[in-house]
Amino acid sequence: MGRIAYVNGRFVRHAQAAVHIEDRGYQFSDGIYEVWAVFGGELADPAGHFTRLARSLGELRIPAPMSDAALRIVLAETVRKNRISNGLVYLQVTRGVAPRDHPFPDPPPPPAIVVTAKAVDPIAAERRAANGAAVVTLPENRWGRCDIKTIGLLPNVLAKQAAREAGAVEAWFVDDLGLVTEGASSNAWIVDADGFLRTRDIQANILRGVTRDSLLSLIGELGLAVDQRAFTPQEAKSAKEAFITGAGTLVLPIVKIDGAIVGDGSPGPVAKRLRALYIHNARREGV
Numbered sequence: 001m002g003r004i005a006y007v008n009g010r011f012v013r014h015a016q017a018a019v020h021i022e023d024r025g026y027q028f029s030d031g032i033y034e035v036w037a038v039f040g041g042e043l044a045d046p047a048g049h050f051t052r053l054a055r056s057l058g059e060l061r062i063p064a065p066m067s068d069a070a071l072r073i074v075l076a077e078t079v080r081k082n083r084i085s086n087g088l089v090y091l092q093v094t095r096g097v098a099p100r101d102h103p104f105p106d107p108p109p110p111p112a113i114v115v116t117a118k119a120v121d122p123i124a125a126e127r128r129a130a131n132g133a134a135v136v137t138l139p140e141n142r143w144g145r146c147d148i149k150t151i152g153l154l155p156n157v158l159a160k161q162a163a164r165e166a167g168a169v170e171a172w173f174v175d176d177l178g179l180v181t182e183g184a185s186s187n188a189w190i191v192d193a194d195g196f197l198r199t200r201d202i203q204a205n206i207l208r209g210v211t212r213d214s215l216l217s218l219i220g221e222l223g224l225a226v227d228q229r230a231f232t233p234q235e236a237k238s239a240k241e242a243f244i245t246g247a248g249t250l251v252l253p254i255v256k257i258d259g260a261i262v263g264d265g266s267p268g269p270v271a272k273r274l275r276a277l278y279i280h281n282a283r284r285e286g287v
């Protein structure tokens with residue numbers, strides 16, 4: 001983790017950074033977050049994340065802690081102060097501090113904001129992508145508003161831990177219809193047996209991933225066949241390729257699902273091409 005964090009209006013040493021014990025994020029998970037990938041010191045897909053941030057805040061009726069312009073400066077400063085070239089920026093906004101009581105505090109307290117940044121080793125990330133990663137599937141057990149990027153992530157935490165214990169990087173949730181919704185911190189994709197790129201449509205109870213959206217635009221420009229249609233774990237296991245997308249993983253090839261080998265067991269050409277293109281574009285666009 002970087003050495004400087006932004007907490008409620010001040011840049012402070014990470015080791016000393018703290019929030020109030022009655023912060024509603026701490027007590028009720030009453031807050032939202034965003035994560036941006038950073039390339040060459042610049043935020044990837046800034047607009048998409050700002051749009052989703054405003055939407056998440058709006059859905060929970062938490063006021064924006066500051067203007068987008070001011071927030072951009074805070075994010076850029078956090079990146080700069082921590083000397084991050086490649087990495088991640090984390091933003092969390094909660095409803096603020098108030099004596100513990102479930103309904104919204106009245107009058108509303110100012111929202112509480114925290115920004116941190118950490119470096120990611122691009123060589124290690126590329127090595128992982130070159131090898132491909134494993135996922136496991138688990139029953140969907142999250143609430144019905146996964147479109148809001150809330151900090152209430154306990155099912156995701158438990159799913160990730162189960163994945164780790166199974167030697168996998170990600171867990172895919174499978175709903176009551178037997179269809180994959182998404183990963184615990186990423187969107188799920190396959191290249192199906194007919195060569196169609198498939199990912200769950202956003203009417204489903206999933207997070208509308210910003211990386212997913214960017215990739216859909218890229219796929220459109222490339223003229224690749226895409227079908228926003230759900231798939232089963234079995235379809236994924238017999239797919240040509242599988243991969244996940246997210247600010248943390250970018251485009252990460254998946255070569256094993258519940259222990260079954262996908263394709264020939266190595267990252268497929270489509271996933272590799274999309275990863276390279278996504279990173280190339282993200283580097284070029286920046287803030």
Ligand code: PDD
Pocket residue numbers: 035182183184185186187207208209210211212245246247248
């Ligand atoms: N997770 N689905 C879920 C449940 C997620 O938590 C995420 C992101 C995504 C991908 O969204 P995006 O492409 O906008 O990053 C999909 C972040 C990275 C996290 O929790 O750390």
